[in-house]
Amino acid sequence: MTETPETLPDTIALAMVNGAPFTQIPDDLYIPPDALEVFLELFTGPLDLLLYLIRRQNVDIIAIPIAQITRQYMVYIQLMGDLKIELAADYLVMAAWLAEIKSRMLLPRPPDAEDEEEDPRATLIRRLQEYEAIKYAAEALEELPRMERDFFSVEVDTSMIDVVQALPDVQLSELLLAFKGILKRAEQLSHHAITKEALSVRERMSTILENLKGTDSRLFTELFSHREGRSGVVVAFLAILELGKEGLIEISQAEPFAELRVRATRAAFNAT
Amino acid sequence: MELQRIIEAILFAAKRPLTCKQVQEVFPELEQPDLADIQAALDGLVEAYQPRGIALVKVASGYRFQVRSDLSRWVARLFEEKPPKYSKALLETLAIIAYRQPVTRGDIEDIRGVSVSSNMIQTLQEREWIRVLGYKEAPGRPALYGTTKLFLDYFNLSTLNELPTLQALQELDLPPITENSKERA
Amino acid sequence: MELQRIIEAILFAAKRPLTCKQVQEVFPELEQPDLADIQAALDGLVEAYQPRGIALVKVASGYRFQVRSDLSRWVARLFEEKPPKYSKALLETLAIIAYRQPVTRGDIEDIRGVSVSSNMIQTLQEREWIRVLGYKEAPGRPALYGTTKLFLDYFNLSTLNELPTLQALQELDLPPITENSKERA
Numbered sequence: 001m002t003e004t005p006e007t008l009p010d011t012i013a014l015a016m017v018n019g020a021p022f023t024q025i026p027d028d029l030y031i032p033p034d035a036l037e038v039f040l041e042l043f044t045g046p047l048d049l050l051l052y053l054i055r056r057q058n059v060d061i062i063a064i065p066i067a068q069i070t071r072q073y074m075v076y077i078q079l080m081g082d083l084k085i086e087l088a089a090d091y092l093v094m095a096a097w098l099a100e101i102k103s104r105m106l107l108p109r110p111p112d113a114e115d116e117e118e119d120p121r122a123t124l125i126r127r128l129q130e131y132e133a134i135k136y137a138a139e140a141l142e143e144l145p146r147m148e149r150d151f152f153s154v155e156v157d158t159s160m161i162d163v164v165q166a167l168p169d170v171q172l173s174e175l176l177l178a179f180k181g182i183l184k185r186a187e188q189l190s191h192h193a194i195t196k197e198a199l200s201v202r203e204r205m206s207t208i209l210e211n212l213k214g215t216d217s218r219l220f221t222e223l224f225s226h227r228e229g230r231s232g233v234v235v236a237f238l239a240i241l242e243l244g245k246e247g248l249i250e251i252s253q254a255e256p257f258a259e260l261r262v263r264a265t266r267a268a269f270n271a272t
Numbered sequence: 273m274e275l276q277r278i279i280e281a282i283l284f285a286a287k288r289p290l291t292c293k294q295v296q297e298v299f300p301e302l303e304q305p306d307l308a309d310i311q312a313a314l315d316g317l318v319e320a321y322q323p324r325g326i327a328l329v330k331v332a333s334g335y336r337f338q339v340r341s342d343l344s345r346w347v348a349r350l351f352e353e354k355p356p357k358y359s360k361a362l363l364e365t366l367a368i369i370a371y372r373q374p375v376t377r378g379d380i381e382d383i384r385g386v387s388v389s390s391n392m393i394q395t396l397q398e399r400e401w402i403r404v405l406g407y408k409e410a411p412g413r414p415a416l417y418g419t420t421k422l423f424l425d426y427f428n429l430s431t432l433n434e435l436p437t438l439q440a441l442q443e444l445d446l447p448p449i450t451e452n453s454k455e456r457a
Numbered sequence: 458m459e460l461q462r463i464i465e466a467i468l469f470a471a472k473r474p475l476t477c478k479q480v481q482e483v484f485p486e487l488e489q490p491d492l493a494d495i496q497a498a499l500d501g502l503v504e505a506y507q508p509r510g511i512a513l514v515k516v517a518s519g520y521r522f523q524v525r526s527d528l529s530r531w532v533a534r535l536f537e538e539k540p541p542k543y544s545k546a547l548l549e550t551l552a553i554i555a556y557r558q559p560v561t562r563g564d565i566e567d568i569r570g571v572s573v574s575s576n577m578i579q580t581l582q583e584r585e586w587i588r589v590l591g592y593k594e595a596p597g598r599p600a601l602y603g604t605t606k607l608f609l610d611y612f613n614l615s616t617l618n619e620l621p622t623l624q625a626l627q628e629l630d631l632p633p634i635t636e637n638s639k640e641r642a
Contacts, residue, residue, distance in 0.1 A: 020635040044546045047570035090571040122633055133624040137556055138548035140621035144612045145526055149540035151613060152532045154284035155513050156326050156469040159336035161348050166355040169397065172427045178360060179367035180441055182383060203432040206418040208375045209405045247409045265409035280510035281528040286535055298534050310601050327463035343466040350471055
C-alpha cells in the first residue's frame with residue numbers, strides 16, 4: 001500500500017462539508033482529492049477500508065479505537081459523497097453501523113444488563129478478524145503457483161491414433177419394452193389391430209422367402225421338413241398361406257395332380 | 273543439458289510442431305542459442321526418448337512429441353466414447369421387424385403410426401441386424417425386411433421363437449430401463 | 458517396463474489428469490493390471506522424469522505431466538496472451554468458498570461486507586472452480602457453493618488440506634468500554 005503524506009497545510013479547504021470549508025484532516029489520512037476514486041478502488045469493500053485504517057494506526061484489531069476509526073471512516077465517506085464519487089451502498093451501511101456502535105458505547109448502561117447485551121464492538125471485531133483471515137487467504141491464493149502462469153500443461157500429438165467408435169448396446173428387455181409399447185398403442189387404434197399370430201409363422205415366412213431366393217421355384221413339399229414334426233409342418237403351411245395372401249409367393253400347379261410349385265413373385269429377389 | 277530441458281518444456285507446451293528456428297525465437301533476443309546448439313539439443317532429446325512411451329519426431333512443420341505407434345492401440349481406448357443410445361423409435365422399428373417379419377417400411381409405419389426414416393432402416397442394416405428378404409409385389413416394389421442371424425446372436429437367441437409370444441409379452445413385467453441403471457452397472 | 462511405457466503414453470495423450478483407477482480402466486477388461494502395479498509404474502515415471510524439463514505430478518484429479526515451474530518463464534514466452542489475472546474481489550470470494558464451504562452467496566457477502574455480483578459467481582462457475590453442492594433449507598433456498606477438483610488441479614493441489622492455513626481468529630477479550638471510550642483521539 002502506498003504511503004501518503006500525513007497532513008496538508010490547514011489553510012487549504014479540502015472539501016466543502018455541509019456548506020462549511022473542510023480543512024481539518026484527520027491524522028494519517030490525506031489523499032489528494034482527485035486520487036480518492038483510485039484510492040477507493042484499492043479496497044474490495046468497507047471492511048477492507050476499515051482494516052486499512054486500523055492497520056495504519058499499528059493497533060491490534062482487538063484494541064480497535066472505535067471512536068477514532070469511525071471518525072476517519074466517516075471523513076472518507078463524506079469526501080466521497082462531496083466529490084460526487086459514486087459510493088457502493090455497502091460503505092454507507094458500514095457508516096451507519098459504526099455510528100450505531102459508537103452511540104451505544106456512549107450510552108450509560110445499567111450494570112445488570114452487562115451480561116446479556118453483547119459488547120457492540122464484539123461483532124465488528126469478529127467480522128474484521130474473519131474478513132482479515134480471508135483477505136490473507138486470498139493473497140496466499142494469488143501467490144500459489146498456478147496453471148497458465150507457473151505451470152503449463154503438456155500435450156503430445158495423438159492425431160495418428162485411430163479410434164473405433166463403439167456401437168450402442170441394446171438389452172433384449174429394451175426391445176421387448178419397445179414392442180410392448182407398440183402393442184399398447186395399437187390396441188388404442190381401432191383401425192389397426194395387430195393379429196396375435198404365432199411368431200414362428202412370421203419367422204418361417206422369412207425362411208421360406210430366403211429359400212426361394214435365387215431359385216426359379218421350389219417344390220411345395222421342399223418347404224417342409226419332416227424332422228420338425230407335426231407342429232413344424234403346420235407352421236410352415238400357415239407361413240405359406242400367409243405369404244400367398246400377402247402376394248409374396250405364387251403357388252402353381254402345371255396340371256391336375258401334378259406337384260405344387262412355389263415361387264417368389266416376380267418382383268421379389270433381385271436385390272440384397 | 274539446461275538448454276535441452278528448456279527446449280523439452282517448450283516442445284511439450286507448444287501444442288504444435290516447432291522448427292529449430294521457431295524454438296530459437298521463443299528465447300528473448302539476447303539469449304537466443306545458436307541453431308546448431310538447438311539442433312544438438314533436439315537430437316539429444318530424440319535419443320533420450322528412445323526407450324520411452326512417447327517419441328520426439330520431426331514432421332513437415334517441425335518437431336513434436338507423439339505417442340509411439342506400437343502403443344496406439346492402448347491409447348486409442350482413451351478416446352473411445354461411450355456408445356450412444358438408440359432412440360425409442362429405432363427400437364420400436366427393430367421390434368416390429370423382429371415380430372412381424374417380413375415387413376415393408378409401410379407396414380412398420382402403419383403399426384407405429386408415424387413415418388420411419390431411411391436413416392433408421394440404414395442404421396439397422398449397417399448393424400447387420402436386419403436385411404432385405406425380397407421385394408413385395410406391390411406399387412413401388414417395397415423392400416421386405418427381416419432380422420438376421422447376427423440379430424439372434426446379439427440377443428443371445430437361437431431362434432425367433434425364443435422371443436416371448438405376444439401373449440407372454442403383455443403379461444411380462446419389464447422394469448423400465450433408466451439411463452443410470454445401465455451406466456452404473 | 459512395458460507397463461510403464463503404456464501408462465506414460467496414456468498419461469501424455471489424456472489431456473487431463475488420470476487417477477490410478479482411471480488408468481486401469483483404459484486397459485481392456487481382461488488385461489487390466491493391478492492397481493499396485495500401476496502405482497509402481499507411476500512412481501517409476503515420477504522418478505524417471507526427475508531430471509527432465511517436465512514432471513509427473515499428482516493433483517486432485519490424478520496424475521498429469523506438466524512443465525517444471527523453474528522453466529515456466531521460458532515457456533510463457535510461447536504464448537502471446539498473458540495469463541489471466543484475477544481481481545482481489547474474485548480471489549476473496551474464491552477463498553471464502555474454498556475455506557468455508559459449503560457457503561451461500563449471503564454468507565460470502567456477510568464475510569466480505571459487500572454484495573457479491575452474479576457475474577463473479579458465474580465466472581468462477583465457468584472456470585469450473587466452484588459448483589453448486591446443494592440448496593440450503595432456508596427462505597429462497599439459496600445455492601450452497603463449494604470448490605471442485607479442477608480448482609485444486611489449477612492450483613496444483615491434491616487436497617483442500619494443502620491450501621495455506623487460514624489465520625487463526627484471536628480470542629476476544631475486550632477491555633471494558635469505559636476505558637476504551639476515553640480514546641487517545
